[in-house]
Amino acid sequence: MAPWGYSKENGPATWHKDCPIANTGVRQSPIDLITTGQTCAKYDSNLKPVIVSYPAFSEATFLNNGHSVQFQPSAGNLSELSGGPLTKKYKFEQFHFHWGNNDSEGSEHRVNGKMYPAELHLVHWNSESPNFSSFQEAVGSNDPHALCVLGFFLKVGAENASLKPITDLLSKVKNAGSSVSFPGKFDLKAVLPETLTDYYTYDGSLTTPPLAECVKWIVFKEPIEVSTAQMEAFRAVDDGHGKPITGNYRPPCPLHTRTVAASFK
Numbered sequence: 505m506a507p508w509g510y511s512k513e514n515g516p517a518t519w520h521k522d523c524p525i526a527n528t529g530v531r532q533s534p535i536d537l538i539t540t541g542q543t544c545a546k547y548d549s550n551l552k553p554v555i556v557s558y559p560a561f562s563e564a565t566f567l568n569n570g571h572s573v574q575f576q577p578s579a580g581n582l583s584e585l586s587g588g589p590l591t592k593k594y595k596f597e598q599f600h601f602h603w604g605n606n607d608s609e610g611s612e613h614r615v616n617g618k619m620y621p622a623e624l625h626l627v628h629w630n631s632e633s634p635n636f637s638s639f640q641e642a643v644g645s646n647d648p649h650a651l652c653v654l655g656f657f658l659k660v661g662a663e664n665a666s667l668k669p670i671t672d673l674l675s676k677v678k679n680a681g682s683s684v685s686f687p688g689k690f691d692l693k694a695v696l697p698e699t700l701t702d703y704y705t706y707d708g709s710l711t712t713p714p715l716a717e718c719v720k721w722i723v724f725k726e727p728i729e730v731s732t733a734q735m736e737a738f739r740a741v742d743d744g745h746g747k748p749i750t751g752n753y754r755p756p757c758p759l760h761t762r763t764v765a766a767s768f769k
C-alpha cells in the first residue's frame with residue numbers, strides 16, 4: 505500500500521489498513537475539546553502551570569519530511585518540560601506544525617468544533633523513566649505517558665516576529681526530504697505565550713502512523729498569532745508528489761471513556 509499521507513487515496517480514513525489502532529484505539533488523537541455539556545472538559549484546581557526551560561537552541565536541523573516541517577535540535581540540547589499535569593521531567597525532542605489550505609481549517613485539535621488555521625506541536629519524552637533512555641525507545645515503549653506534546657493553536661493576526669526565523673526558512677525546505685541546518689540561534693520560549701496556565705490535558709496518541717497511544721497531551725487555550733504571509737509560507741511547502749501540503753491534520757477521534765481536564769474555569 506502507498507505510504508500514508510493526507511490525500512483521498514492515503515489519508516486518515518485509510519490509515520487503519522496498515523495501522524489498525526487507527527480504528528481500534530481507545531485513546532487516539534486529536535480530539536474535539538468540548539467546553540460545555542456532558543462530555544465537556546472538567547476544571548481541575550490541582551493542575552499547576554506548565555514549566556518549560558528552553559534555552560535558545562544553537563544547533564538544529566529544519567526538515568520537510570513530506571508530512572510536515574520539523575525543527576530538531578542536536579541531541580545535546582538541554583531543553584526540559586515539567587509541571588502542569590506531569591509528575592516527571594521531560595526532554596525536548598522536536599517541534600513541527602499542522603496546517604490547512606485556508607484559515608478555516610488546519611489545526612488537529614478543535615474547540616467546540618472550531619478549527620484554527622494551524623497547530624504547533626512541541627514534542628518531549630520522559631527522561632526519568634527506568635524503561636527507556638531515548639526518544640525512539642520512548643515512542644516504542646507502550647508507556648502511557650512516554651511522551652508529552654504541548655499543542656498551541658495558531659490564529660491569523662499580526663506577524664509573529666519570534667516565529668519569523670522559522671517561517672522565513674520554509675522556502676528553503678520547499679521540496680519534501682529537504683533539510684537545512686538552522687542558521688544561528690532560535691529562541692522557542694519567545695514564541696510561546698507568557699503564561700502557560702490555561703490548558704486542556706488528556707491521554708492520547710501520535711496523530712500520524714504509528715498512532716502510538718503514549719502521549720500526555722497539553723493543549724493551550726491561548727492561540728499564538730501569525731500573519732497571513734506566514735500562513736501562506738506553510739501552504740507553499742511540497743509533499744513530495746509535486747503538490748503543496750495543504751492539509752496535514754487528522755480529523756478528531758472518539759473520546760471513548762476518556763475525560764479531558766482543564767486547568768481553568
Ligand SMILES: COc1ccc(C[C@@]2(O)NC(=S)NC2=O)c(OC)c1
Nearest residue numbers: 625627643653709710711712713714
Ligand atoms: C515514530 O514516532 C513518531 C512518529 C510521528 C510523529 C509525528 C506525529 O504523529 N506525532 C504528533 S504529536 N504529531 C504528529 O504528526 C511523532 O511525533 C512525536 C513521533
Ligand SMILES: [Zn+2]
Nearest residue numbers: 600602625711
Ligand atoms: Zn503533530
